Amino acid sequence: MSRARITLDRDFTIGEVPRRLFGSFVEHMGRCVYTGIYEPGHPEADENGFRQDVLKLVKELGATVIRYPGGNFVSGYNWEDGVGPRENRPRRLDGAWHTLETNAFGLHEFVDWSRQAGTEIMEAINLGTRGVDAAREIVEYANHPGGTYLSDLRAKNGHKDPFDIKLWCLGNEMDGPWQIGHKTAEEYGRLAQEAAKAMRFVDPDIELVACGSSSSAMPTFGAWEQTVLTHAYEEVDYVSLHAYYQEHEGDVGSFLASAVDTDYFIESVIATADAVRAKGKHKKHVNLSFDEWNVWYQRGLDTEDQPSQVAKAGWREHPRVIEDKYNVTDAVVVGTLLNSLLRHGDRVKIANQAQLVNVIAPILSEENGPAWRQTIFHPFARMAELAKGQILRLSVDSDKYENTRFGDTDLVDVSATWNEETGRVALFVANRGLEEAADVEVALRGFDARRVLRAEVLEIPEGGNRFTVNSQGNPDQVGLKPLEGAKASGSELRATLPALSWAVIELDVVKN
Numbered sequence: 001m002s003r004a005r006i007t008l009d010r011d012f013t014i015g016e017v018p019r020r021l022f023g024s025f026v027e028h029m030g031r032c033v034y035t036g037i038y039e040p041g042h043p044e045a046d047e048n049g050f051r052q053d054v055l056k057l058v059k060e061l062g063a064t065v066i067r068y069p070g071g072n073f074v075s076g077y078n079w080e081d082g083v084g085p086r087e088n089r090p091r092r093l094d095g096a097w098h099t100l101e102t103n104a105f106g107l108h109e110f111v112d113w114s115r116q117a118g119t120e121i122m123e124a125i126n127l128g129t130r131g132v133d134a135a136r137e138i139v140e141y142a143n144h145p146g147g148t149y150l151s152d153l154r155a156k157n158g159h160k161d162p163f164d165i166k167l168w169c170l171g172n173e174m175d176g177p178w179q180i181g182h183k184t185a186e187e188y189g190r191l192a193q194e195a196a197k198a199m200r201f202v203d204p205d206i207e208l209v210a211c212g213s214s215s216s217a218m219p220t221f222g223a224w225e226q227t228v229l230t231h232a233y234e235e236v237d238y239v240s241l242h243a244y245y246q247e248h249e250g251d252v253g254s255f256l257a258s259a260v261d262t263d264y265f266i267e268s269v270i271a272t273a274d275a276v277r278a279k280g281k282h283k284k285h286v287n288l289s290f291d292e293w294n295v296w297y298q299r300g301l302d303t304e305d306q307p308s309q310v311a312k313a314g315w316r317e318h319p320r321v322i323e324d325k326y327n328v329t330d331a332v333v334v335g336t337l338l339n340s341l342l343r344h345g346d347r348v349k350i351a352n353q354a355q356l357v358n359v360i361a362p363i364l365s366e367e368n369g370p371a372w373r374q375t376i377f378h379p380f381a382r383m384a385e386l387a388k389g390q391i392l393r394l395s396v397d398s399d400k401y402e403n404t405r406f407g408d409t410d411l412v413d414v415s416a417t418w419n420e421e422t423g424r425v426a427l428f429v430a431n432r433g434l435e436e437a438a439d440v441e442v443a444l445r446g447f448d449a450r451r452v453l454r455a456e457v458l459e460i461p462e463g464g465n466r467f468t469v470n471s472q473g474n475p476d477q478v479g480l481k482p483l484e485g486a487k488a489s490g491s492e493l494r495a496t497l498p499a500l501s502w503a504v505i506e507l508d509v510v511k512n
């Protein structure tokens with residue numbers, strides 16, 4: 001059995017939980033939109049074609065803000081193609097994912113869907129093939145009340161009232177050579193600055209996200225942020241980060257420690273943004289938007305849904321693309337990535353798991369068939385539900401294990417929140433140990449624990465192994481079940497986490 005001693009203190013908080021941390025992402029990619037959230041004719045679809053079975057799961061997931069419409073897709077997208085009468089909308093080639101885009105679903109549909117889902121919109125604009133003019137025009141179309149050509153066109157197209165979209169991404173992954181219209185940091189920094197100015201002339205209340213690096217391994221990482229922010233610091237509110245992790249054969253230890261990279265990535269971007277702030281004598285802080293993150297098996301697979309194979313199969317409507325099936329190990333890693341985001345909630349104000357349905361997603365759906373939860377659904381849903389109030393700054397003394405990529409790494413990974421209004425402390429704890437259970441002892445300073453309100457664990461199911469997944473035939477094989485034996489009294493909590501597991505413990509506390 002490994003051991004971890006965690007200390008938390010009522011007075012040591014790092015700030016309010018930013019609710020936008022529990023964001024997600026809908027891209028026109030594969031089957032995320034078509035046969036994911038939108039499938040007219042499906043037995044569960046409403047009159048708009050929105051699948052209610054999927055919507056129910058989206059609500060249960062608790063996503064707060066959803067980035068749309070891409071992703072790589074947006075860098076070749078004309079937003080005008082997706083508005084107006086459907087019969088007039090053009091069919092286009094989407095070069096990013098080698099797909100035929102019908103444009104049956106566009107901005108109005110996404111706004112209507114978001115209202116049903118109860119989620120905020122984070123709209124990305126095309127800074128790949130387009131520029132300042134299209135950037136200001138979409139803001140006018142979406143947010144101007146009326147009396148201009150574009151706002152009246154919105155009304156004519158069915159929405160008299162403005163969409164009032166607050167949050168906008170200035171392009172997507174512009175540092176990546178794979179991106180349509182890829183740019184150098186100089187080129188992008190200037191374009192982002194000018195697009196931001198023009199968008200704010202139309203609506204001064206919007207919040208803007210500049211593209212940062214597509215991963216911490218990009219050769220331009222660090223220098224990119226520095227150059228882009230040197231140009232656009234005053235015009236933007238956030239800089240983005242993207243990161244995907246996967247298990248490389250024979251190295252599960254490094255995979256389980258992926259959040260060490262997330263911590264490093266976040267802390268490096270904070271340092272870079274703050275250095276630009278100091279050098280430029282700026283007053284405000286630019287915060288972080290981790291607007292794509294997840295586990296994604298990008299290498300080592302040669303299945304039909306891999307982008308290279310999709311391209312070989314020719315132009316099709318909504319082919320299957322990267323429909324990863326997530327196992328127990330992936331769910332534990334996702335739990336630790338969420339922990340990293342929450343621990344940095346003083347500066348990471350937005351985060352979007354990529355993506356929402358079918359494409360590297362917590363929810364899978366079949367055309368004309370059911371929808372179900374992947375393993376990674378569970379840590380996200382519980383954290384979105386329970387991480388409320390203040391983020392607690394923790395002191396963690398955990399046994400360690402060694403892995404190739406990160407060296408010595410804590411076996412137990414944790415984040416915690418305190419909701420003063422409800423008198424609840426929530427702990428989100430992962431045990432990275434593959435063989436050993438972890439004995440976890442938490443010292444609760446400034447609190448008296450009255451009882452454990454909820455203790456749940458995701459672990460290897462009976463008869464399964466760490467590769468066990470949920471499937472259409474067995475959709476609930478991996479889920480949350482009661483964590484037996486978690487005990488809290490006075491200023492102490494004790495629990496034992498099974499090997500390779502993720503757990504949530506919620507306590508009823510009073511201040512002492």
Ligand code: AHR
Pocket residue numbers: 027029070071072073172173292354355
């Ligand atoms: O989420 C899948 C893809 O990953 C997105 O389109 C792109 O932004 C990233 O490279």
